[in-house]
Amino acid sequence: LLTVLVVSIYGLIQIRLVVIPLLLALILAAAISPLVNMLRRKGWPSAAATAFSFFLLLAVLGGVVTAIVFAVRSQLDELVASASEGFDQIYDFIRTGPLPIDESQIEDARQALIDFATSATVGSTALSGITAAGEFLAGAVLLLVILFFFLKDGDRIWAFLLRPFRGERLHKAQRVGFRSLEVLGGYVRGTAIIALVDSVFIGIALLILGVPLALPLAVIVFVGSFVPLVGATAAGALAALVALVANGPFVALMVILAVVVVNQLEGNFLQPVVMGRSLSIHPLVILLALTAGTILAGIVGAILSVPVAAVAWAAIKVWTGEDEPDADPEELPAPADSAPAASSEEPAAPTE
Incomplete structure (x- = not known):
């Protein structure tokens, strides 16, 4: 069992670009599925209820991101000026405060930062960042697609997964x-x-x-x-x-x-x-x-x-x-398309 668990986790890590959006979509679908079910009980068609809930979620997320962007843009100059003044105060405190740090140590640390910023390591890190950004965008698109189908066909997907079980x-x-x-x-x-x-x-x-x-x-x-x-x-x-x-x-x-x-x-x-x-x-x-x-x-x-x-x-x-x-x-509601099973007798063979 331990070997199977380790191998399974290793395999899932190798395809994390699929696994992570799948898990995130499942969690989001579980969170907003009550809204979809409520709209369906009120007579909405399944596709309309799914689309409304899906785009409502996108609108909320888009509104939050937009608010953050505008807030940052409106206060960026003030923050940069305050940060510059704050760093100057910290620098003066380090240089003249009680800590046993002299000017040469501060200059050595500054030069080390400059050398690191101009080294090949930063270039490779930037390239890795671009690759990670591409993976993030691909994962985000995959997340949205999986979430839509979970909301629309979640009961049929679950019924398909339950087909091997009986009694x-x-x-x-x-x-x-x-x-x-x-x-x-x-x-x-x-x-x-x-x-x-x-x-x-x-x-x-x-x-x-x-x-x-x-x-x-x-x-x-x-x-x-x-x-x-x-x-x-x-x-x-x-x-x-x-x-x-x-x-x-x-x-x-x-x-x-x-x-x-x-x-x-x-x-x-x-x-x-x-x-x-x-x-x-x-x-x-x-x-x-x-x-x-x-x-x-x-x-x-x-x-x-x-x-x-x-x-x-x-x-x-x-x-x-x-x-x-x-x-x-x-009395529990069975998933759609699943064959009913009784506890005392074997269910009928599924038909295609």
């Missing part, structure tokens, strides 16, 4: 799919609510303190909150760094205090209420999953690792009988 195993597989979608959707929606609260309150604090680029930093806090335990804290540290450069140490200290207060309120009061059963795994498991995901796939792996671990644990509990359904398995 009690079919009931368990149906329950695994039902519970996995429940966990994924609850996790994404709950994390989005928590991330929105974090970003709004930290963004308000940044605006009150007069920190430049408050809106982009609030969006970074929102995105960072999707990485449990460390994401929001790292995003808050970035906001504090910008405040340190642009506004000085006192404002940076106030930003750190605001981030700590918001994170404490979110962790102790909001998260237990919003997440519920969606993330019922131990924090140590979350930490290990984060570490493994980051090693295997970087930032995207850190974002995907926790929901994947939660779904895997939920599937194991369903398959072993620890997570019993609220209703009898016979």
Whole structure:
């Protein structure tokens, strides 16, 4: 089993350009599928409900990116000027402060940075960055295509995957799919609510303190909150760094205090209420999953690792009988196009 697991993970890493968009599309589909199902129950055609939900998601993402771009453009000159002044202050502090650093050491460090910037290493890094940007664009397009088909034909895709199962195993597989979608959707929606609260309150604090680029930093806090335990804290540290450069140490200290207060309120009061059963795994498991995901796939792996671990644990509990359904398995809605199975007799052979 260990050999199969290692070989499988190695194989998935080799085709991560396909695997990562597939997992991201599955998570997004689980999060917005209730909207699609609600529109279908209201009489919308399946294609219209899918298209409306799909383009609504694109509009929201496009609006966020547009707001970030305009905010950065409007405050870029101010930030550059503040950064230049802040770096001058830091330079003066290093040169004249209590640290045992003389002028020659500072000049050596500056020359080392210049040599690195003009070396062949930077050129190869830039080429790697262009390749990564191309892979990102290809993955984004593939993500959108997979997401559309998951929303449109998800029930038929799941029914196709369930065709090898019969009898009690079919009931368990149906329950695994039902519970996995429940966990994924609850996790994404709950994390989005928590991330929105974090970003709004930290963004308000940044605006009150007069920190430049408050809106982009609030969006970074929102995105960072999707990485449990460390994401929001790292995003808050970035906001504090910008405040340190642009506004000085006192404002940076106030930003750190605001981030700590918001994170404490979110962790102790909001998260237990919003997440519920969606993330019922131990924090140590979350930490290990984060570490493994980051090693295997970087930032995207850190974002995907926790929901994947939660779904895997939920599937194991369903398959072993620890997570019993609220209703009898016979009453659970079977996926479309799947053959019904009874627990006491063998189902009829599938017809083409």
